[in-house]
Amino acid sequence: MVKQLSTPPPGSSDLRFKTRYTQKFWVQFKACLWKQSLSYWRSPHYNMARIMFMFLSSVMLALLFWKHGGKINNEQDLFNILGCMYCATMFNGITNCSSTIPFISVERTVIYRENFAGMYSPWAYSFAQVAIEIPYVLFQVVMFMIIAYPAIGFEWNAGKFMWFFYTMLCMLLYMVYLGMMLTVITPTIQLATILTSVFYQLLILFSGFIVPQPQIPGWWIWMYYICPLGWTLNALLTSQYGDVSKVIFVFGEEKSILQFLEDYFGFYHDRLPLVAVLLVMYPIVFATLFGYFIGRINFQKR
DSSP states (O other), rough: HHHHHHHHTTTTOOOOOSSSSOHHHHHHHHHHHHHHHHHHHHHHHHHHHHHHHHHHHHHHHHTTTTTTTGGBBBBHHHHHHHHHHHHHHHHHHHHHHHHHHHHHHHHHHHHHHHHHSOOOHHHHHHHHHHHHHHHHHHHHHHHHHHHHHHTTTOOOOHHHHHHHHHOOOOOOHHHHHHHHHHHTSSSSSSHHHHHHHHHHHHHHEEEESSSSSGGSOGHHHHHHHHOOHHHHHHHHHHHHHTOOOEEEETTEEEHHHHHHHIIOOOOOOOGGGHHHHHHHHHHHHHHHHHHHHHOOOOOOOO
């Protein structure tokens, strides 16, 4: 009977399906997005932790740099404001990047199981995971702009406000997606945490804050150009002060703020559109790599 049932009848063909998954990509994406939104809503500790940190850091920076943004009289005042921008980006960026590692590590196991069962493709899951992060990151940026931006004393100009908002949004997104990408290419949370620490050091060293771009040795300048934090500080400082022709005392001589930014930092106001394009490319690249690697790499042993 086994032999008889194992032999296909004459003229028959093997059972085949046109696609691996029963539903189209858009249907899979909507189902994954709905599932992820429920997961985020039912597990609030992940988002509440980083939202509370954003609130506390915004209040701290607002009190520490109260009205300093409109009092630029010498190079030290400008360095202080750059330090404020540096702290705002690094503190909140590292928090968002590190907090996403354990959460994505758990979700990675789920997608391995559901992909094996033919429920959802890795691309549908990754697109949903990338999309669900946007409203939560957007909420953090709105909170920072409401609390810290006016308290620090930045100019109430629609263009400058939107430039600051856009830059902070891109920064938080690429840091979140960086953590997600590093999580899916490493087998354990511990290794992912170590790898992110290495990236943090590179971001700090080549951001242009410790060593300005014109002073970086030529054989290391390529690291500055691929460092996303360098372009973030470029956009923040240049959008606020890159068009200010006010004359200040810089190292004992008179020079306009505009000229000082160009000479000392290499920040040019007319290059802001290029900087904006580069800033949005980082989250796109990291999110794409996250989707690619989660479908290609499987660390499960069984």
